[in-house]
Amino acid sequence: MIVLPADHHALGRLRTVGLRPTRQRLALARLLFRGGHRHLTADELHTEATGAEIRVSLATVYNTLHQFTKAGLLREVAVDATRSYFDTNTADHHHYYFEDSGKLLDIHGERVALARLPTPPAGCEIARIDVVVRLRARAASKPRSRAADD
Numbered sequence: 001m002i003v004l005p006a007d008h009h010a011l012g013r014l015r016t017v018g019l020r021p022t023r024q025r026l027a028l029a030r031l032l033f034r035g036g037h038r039h040l041t042a043d044e045l046h047t048e049a050t051g052a053e054i055r056v057s058l059a060t061v062y063n064t065l066h067q068f069t070k071a072g073l074l075r076e077v078a079v080d081a082t083r084s085y086f087d088t089n090t091a092d093h094h095h096y097y098f099e100d101s102g103k104l105l106d107i108h109g110e111r112v113a114l115a116r117l118p119t120p121p122a123g124c125e126i127a128r129i130d131v132v133v134r135l136r137a138r139a140a141s142k143p144r145s146r147a148a149d150d
Helices: 008-016 023-032 042-051 058-070
Strands: 075-080 083-087 093-098 103-108 132-135
Touching: 008 023, 023 042, 023 058, 042 058, 042 083, 058 075, 058 083, 075 132
Parallel strands: 093 132
Antiparallel strands: 075 083, 093 103
16 A cells, blocks of 8 residues: 655644544545645545555545535535535635536636625525536537528
8 A cells, every 4th residue: 555645734634624534534635635726526536546555435535525525624516416526625716617528627706796696595694606607619610501602
C-alpha cells in the first residue's frame, strides 16, 4: 500500500469539523484536498484511491463524501438524478456543466444575478442557491443545398 505523505492540513480539517480522523477518512481527505479546488464524483475519487493503493470500498467513499458534505468540508452539486459532484470549494459560487464531457467549471458567485426569489414557506429560510448552467457544443451548421435556395 502506498502511504501518502503526512498532511497536517487534512488532519486539521477533519478535527476542526469534529470528524474523527480514521485511516480511511484521512486518506480520502488527502486525495480530495491536495492542490486547489476540485469537482469529483464518488466513482472518480474511488478510482484515485485505488490508483494510490488505498483500500477503500465505493460505499465507504460515498459515506465519507456525504459526511464531509454534512460537516461543511464539501458541497454536493447534483447535475441530474443520477450524477452528483463533490466540490472542495465551499465559497459562494455556481457552476457550468458541460453535458458533452461531464465536467464542471466554477462561476464566481457575483457573476450570477437573480432578479427575484420566491418567499420561502412559513418557518423556513433560504440557505443557499445553486445555479447550474448546462452547456453543450453547438451542432455544426449544415450547408444549405442549392435546391433549397430556388
